[in-house]
Structures are given as C-alpha cells and as structure tokens.
Amino acid sequence: MLSFVFRDHARLAVHAALLFAAGAFAAGPAVCYRWQALARLPLAMLRFLVRLMGPAPGILRVAAVIFGFNGLAIFLYMASGIHPVLPKLFALWTGFNVCVVSAVAGRGNLLGALRPADDRWRPPPGLAAACGLLVLLLELPCFWLALAMGMSMGHAVRSGAASYPHALGARAAAYAAVILPLLLLSALAEAVAIGAQGGHTEP
Numbered sequence: 001m002l003s004f005v006f007r008d009h010a011r012l013a014v015h016a017a018l019l020f021a022a023g024a025f026a027a028g029p030a031v032c033y034r035w036q037a038l039a040r041l042p043l044a045m046l047r048f049l050v051r052l053m054g055p056a057p058g059i060l061r062v063a064a065v066i067f068g069f070n071g072l073a074i075f076l077y078m079a080s081g082i083h084p085v086l087p088k089l090f091a092l093w094t095g096f097n098v099c100v101v102s103a104v105a106g107r108g109n110l111l112g113a114l115r116p117a118d119d120r121w122r123p124p125p126g127l128a129a130a131c132g133l134l135v136l137l138l139e140l141p142c143f144w145l146a147l148a149m150g151m152s153m154g155h156a157v158r159s160g161a162a163s164y165p166h167a168l169g170a171r172a173a174a175y176a177a178v179i180l181p182l183l184l185l186s187a188l189a190e191a192v193a194i195g196a197q198g199g200h201t202e203p
Contacts, residue, residue: 006178012148012149015148016091016145020091020140020144024096027100028099043100049065053065059188066191071184078149078150078175082157085154087147090150123193124196128196134185134189138182138186146179149175153171
C-alpha cells in the first residue's frame with residue numbers, strides 16, 4: 001500500500017501540487033479586489049463547518065468535524081477520476097478556495113468563534129505552531145496523493161486497462177489504509193492549532 005501510494009503516484013502528486021499552486025495564484029485578484037461572488041462558495045463552506053463545530057467546541061469535536069469533512073471531500077475528489085481531467089480541475093479549484101478562505105477568514109477572524117471556553121485547556125503557542133506545521137506537512141501531501149490516484153485511475157479507465165469499479169476499489173483500499181490515518185493525525189493537529197486562537201468575532 002505504501003509503495004502504491006507514495007512511489008507509484010509521486011510524479012502525479014507533483015503535478016497535482018503544481019495545479020494547486022496555480023489555483024492559489026489565480027485567487028490573488030479575487031482576494032486583492034475582494035470579488036465577493038468568487039469567495040461566496042468557499043466562505044459558505046467554512047461557515048458551515050464552524051456551525052457544525054458549535055460554540056466554544058472542544059479539541060476532539062473540532063478534529064472530528066475537520067477529519068470527517070477532509071476525509072469525505074478528498075475521497076470524492078479521488079473518485080472523480082473516471083476521467084483524468086476531473087481531479088486536475090479539483091486541484092485548481094481547491095488551491096483557489098484555500099487561498100481565498102485563508103485570506104478572507106484571517107481578515108474577518110472567522111475562526112475566532114472556535115476558541116475554547118475559558119475553563120478549557122488552551123494549547124501553548126509553541127505547541128500550536130508545531131501543530132500548524134504538521135498540518136502543512138500532512139494534509140496537503142495527502143490531498144495531492146489522493147488526486148494523483150484519481151488521475152492514474154482516469155488514465156487506466158480511459159485506456160481500458162481497468163474498469164472504473166476495479167480501479168476505484170484498489171485506490172479506496174489504499175486511501176483507507178494510508179491516507180485516512182494521516183488525515184486523522186492532521187485533523188488532531190489542526191484542532192490543537194485552532195484551539196490556541198482567541199477572539200469572539202462571529203462569522
């Protein structure tokens with residue numbers, strides 16, 4: 001499983017990362033000029049996740065929501081590989097959305113409502129910074145590798161080397177064995193990083 005995910009899909013994962021970066025770069029004008037129409041969907045998704053977490057949630061609840069959302073969304077992106085172009089489009093689209101959400105949410109302090117209650121443990125800044133770095137080292141590579149598996153599946157289906165159900169089944173097994181545990185660790189780290197933030201600004 002490890003060889004299938006990390007070795008066989010390394011080149012396509014780099015391709016996915018470049019497309020993600022291109023999408024993030026394309027988001028620059030939308031952020032700079034505050035094009036609300038383009039930011040509406042990613043911000044609506046962020047607000048939905050914040051509502052799922054509830055007011056002053058605990059770290060485990062935040063982690064559960066993040067893990068559930070990322071685990072399902074990234075799997076669906078991979079499963080879109082009935083044609084190799086679709087995962088590529090999702091790479092661009094996600095890079096765009098991540099850039100928009102990071103810029104606008106930071107500007108409006110949309111995550112401030114997720115700070116823990118006063119009687120709950122608040123992670124120290126050093127631990128929060130380390131967890132934030134861990135998220136970058138885990139979540140994005142998992143996303144790129146999953147898209148790479150979707151791209152290779154699209155190529156296999158188009159060439160007739162494998163049927164879509166057979167190709168998806170093999171990748172779903174690899175996703176469950178390799179990607180999901182890493183996404184769980186990333187979600188826990190992200191929840192700790194979020195728990196160190198303050199503020200009460202409503203989204």
